[in-house]
Amino acid sequence: MSSPVTPLIRPDELRLLKEYITGAFGLVLDRNNEGLLTKKLLPRLEGLGLATLADYYAYLKFAPRRKDEHKLLLSLVTNNETYFFREEPQLRVLSEVVLPALKEKKLKCGERKLRIVSAGCSSGEEVYTLAMLVIESGCFLWDWDVEIRGIDIDPQIIDRAKNGVYTGRAFQATPTHYIDRYFNKCNEGLKVKDILTRITNFTEGNILEVEQIIEGQSVDIVFCRNVLIYFDDDSIQRGVHGFANVLLPDGHLFLGHSESLSRITSNYIPVRFPGAIIYKKRD
Ligand SMILES: C[S@@+](CC[C@H](N)C(=O)[O-])C[C@H]1O[C@@H](n2cnc3c(N)ncnc32)[C@H](O)[C@@H]1O
Structure with a gap:
């Protein structure tokens, strides 16, 4: 049985992914969000059995199921905090x-x-x-x-x-x-x-x-x-x-x-x- 992959998040690859998110969805993730983003991405990469963010980047661009992955990624990177009668x-x-x-x-x-x-x-x-x-x-x-x-x-x-x-x-x-x-x-x-x-x-x-x-x-x-x-x-x-x-x-x-x-x-x-x-x- 193959051992589970422990993905690696490298800063340059994280930057690449952030640029991809901005280009694809217009969403700009500033530096303050990087820790949170990494925390959210790790389980997703693990789930897909991918070792690096570069692999994930390729998955987003070329995988047959990339459209589904785009939706999932959007849910990961957006902050949805809200409630009735806010402010x-x-x-x-x-x-x-x-x-x-x-x-x-x-x-x-x-x-x-x-x-x-x-x-x-x-x-x-x-x-x-x-x-x-x-x-x-x-x-x-x-x-x-x-x-x-x-x-x-x-x-x-x-x-x-x-x-x-x-x-x-x-x-x-x-x-x-x-x-x-x-x-x-x-x-x-x-x-x-x-x-x-x-x-x-x-x-x-x-x-x-x-x-x-x-x-x-x-x-x-x-x-x-x-x-x-x-x-x-x-x-x-x-x-x-x-x-x-x-x-x-x-x-x-x-x-x-x-x-x-x-x-x-x-x-x-x-x-x-x-x-x-x-x-x-x-x-
Ligand atoms: C923190 S919630 C704010 C919700 C509500 N406006 C409020 O103040 O309670 C931010 C929402 O903006 C959405 N969002 C972020 N960038 C967006 C974009 N470029 N186009 C549409 N929605 C976007 C996110 O998905 C998220 O649901």
Whole structure:
């Protein structure tokens, strides 16, 4: 019987793999992620019986099952941490300021359509949170055409988002009345009700290609929170330019609280609120 392979992760080969990930998926893994990346890759190489990252690189490029491996690799390298009602001060700005102003503006021009994109939506908690807030705002009921679309590059996480079943930590910041109103108990946990699935959908894709993904539609608001921290400046620039191209005039961009555009682009005007900054598209 052959002894199991103990794979070797060499820094130059790790660099090669990181370049491959950036080229193939647009994801930039900075130096701080290398330890974690190595920890995640070792069992995968072991499982495939590969001795080095160079072997894995060749596997990704040439193996007959390379497409499946790409999906698996994406799941390994992305950080999917998320939960309902994350970063509440921003959500309050959405509910109390942005949505009412949008409704007023739209009614003036006789339009009854609302489009929101959650770019880097992970397992869907952000999308369903936005759906709950839109419904609770009371601004877009009855004959409004509302769509909140989640986009994520990780196909496994998109399947989980579509499934809409959640447990434990996902609810760490969720006020109880939202659980009672918008979830049904099921064997695996709590499942989102139809009232949420009716106005939400999920697409697998790279947010650096947002214009192609949403196929020429315009959107009112883009949420892209806790995603750009994993990008280098060039990719952030590309991403937020793409958002500016799909946002309607006066459209809003919500980033995570540790993400800032000040160094990156002048396409947006920062608007400050207590505990939250949001970005308005510049005309
Ligand atoms: C940390 S989660 C953030 C989820 C949610 N926005 C939040 O703030 O709770 C980051 C997500 O971004 C996704 N992601 C990273 N790069 C991406 C890209 N280029 N295109 C689409 N999704 C991406 C990851 O797969 C991951 O699910």
